[in-house]
Every structure is written in C-alpha cells, then in structure tokens.
C-alpha cells in the first residue's frame with residue numbers, strides 16, 4: 001500500500017469513528033404516512049410493562065419488540081387500527097418476555113417479511129415458540145450488530161449502535177446489556193431506541209460513539225430503571241425529550257425516582273406510556289412533535 005492510500009484508509013477509519021453514531025447522509029425526501037400526515041411516525045405503544053415501538057414511513061413498517069403476553073391482543077388491535085397489513089421487519093431487541101411476548105400473536109395476525117434479533121438465545125418457551133414459528137413459516141432471519149443499517153425509505157434509516165462483539169458478559173443482565181440499540185435518522189431528526197441497555201452497554205456506546213450519540217428524542221433504556229440512563233450517557237445523547245415505556249404500578253417500581261431526577265436535572269422533557277398512553281412522534285425531517293394519547 002503506498003503512502004497516499006494509507007492516509008486515505010486511515011481517514012476512512014477516523015471518519016467511521018467520528019460519525020459512527022451520527023446521522024449524516026440521511027436527507028428527508030419521503031411522502032406522508034397516511035395516518036399521521038408526516039413522512040415519519042414512531043409510536044411508542046402503550047402495551048403495559050414492556051416495549052413495542054412501531055416505526056412507519058410511506059414505504060416501510062418496522063416493529064421493534066412486541067410487549068409481553070398479557071398485552072398481545074392490545075398490540076394486535078393497535079396495529080390493525082393503523083391499517084397495517086404487512087410488517088416489513090420485526091426487530092426483537094433481546095429475548096426477555098416483555099419484548100418477545102407478543103411475537104407469536106404478531107406472526108399469527110400479520111405477514112412478517114423479515115425478522116432481526118441480537119443473536120442472544122434463551123431457554124424460555126416464548127423464545128422457543130418464536131424460533132419455531134420463524135422456521136415453520138420460513139421467514140427470512142438475520143442478526144443485527146453495531147455498524148449495521150436498515151433503510152426505511154424516503155431518506156430515513158435505522159442505524160444499529162449495539163450490540164457490539166464480543167458481547168458484554170458478567171453484568172447483572174447480559175441479555176439486557178447486549179440488546180439491539182437503534183438510532184432512527186431522518187434529516188435533522190433522530191431518535192435513539194435504547195431497548196433495555198444498562199450501564200455497561202451505555203458506557204460502551206459513549207466510549208465508541210461519544211457525542212455522535214446525540215439524538216432529538218430518547219426511548220429510555222430499561223423502562224426508566226436505575227440500572228440505566230447514566231449521567232454520561234444522557235449527556236452524550238443530550239435529548240430534548242425522553243419516552244419511558246412501562247406499565248401502571250409495575251412490579252419493578254419503574255421508573256426509578258433517581259432516574260426521573262436525572263432527566264429533570266438535564267432539562268429533558270419526560271413522557272411515559274403509563275400516564276400518557278401511546279406516544280406518537282412524527283417528523284418531516286426538520287422538526288418533530290410528540291403527541292400523547294391521553295391528555
């Protein structure tokens with residue numbers, strides 16, 4: 001390799017390191033999504049304790065997690081009410097029940113064109129059922145890891161920030177810490193979906209991406225638990241608003257008061273599905289709005 005090429009190669013590596021968590025190159029150009037009138041709609045669904053996040057552009061419908069089993073009918077009716085006939089991609093961030101519990105109901109009610117997960121396995125029956133349906137229906141299946149990207153159409157994209165290999169091990173919850181973390185990029189708007197990433201994963205992302213983690217909106221990690229939303233992570237993401245997905249009077253006492261205090265200290269507007277219902281974030285690529293189902 002001659003000197004010029006070496007410098008060029010180095011520059012490319014540096015570029016990746018600098019922009020690895022950023023949104024450069026995603027310019028809006030999408031048509032409106034029918035139900036919201038905006039080209040991008042992200043719904044953090046009120047499905048009780050768990051996560052289920054619906055991402056729509058005029059071209060693609062992506063579901064990130066499926067909530068827990070008790071809310072599966074509610075999940076299916078939400079998606080039907082949206083007029084959605086097909087799910088282009090289902091992403092399971094990690095195989096805990098509050099993220100994978102509604103998967104079977106989704107497979108039973110909608111054609112799913114593609115499934116992505118973190119590659120982490122579980123011994124639970126829910127996980128075994130999930131795998132057997134994918135196999136039986138021959139649904140294309142792939143793993144996501146840091147550096148990956150899924151196009152949403154119209155200039156919007158989902159960047160995969162985590163998990164990173166080798167997986168985090170020896171933490172309080174390795175399944176949580178190796179969750180799939182995504183950043184929705186659409187022009188000037190961005191939204192970081194932190195799944196159930198805990199402090200070890202947050203620290204790793206801050207180290208890898210630094211301030212390129214910066215996002216307009218954050219879906220709080222691990223339902224507002226004290227295991228997540230570390231100060232260093234919040235400072236790097238620097239969101240204007242945070243959305244916490246959680247159930248009313250949940251057994252885990254989420255969100256933790258210390259986390260709420262930290263959001264307030266960082267002047268981050270707090271939205272939560274237990275009191276606000278489903279939260280709908282829409283963007284045209286320059287501005288965004290967050291609408292509460294319950295006023």
Ligand SMILES: [Zn+2]
Nearest residue numbers: 050096098196
């Ligand atoms: Zn969870």
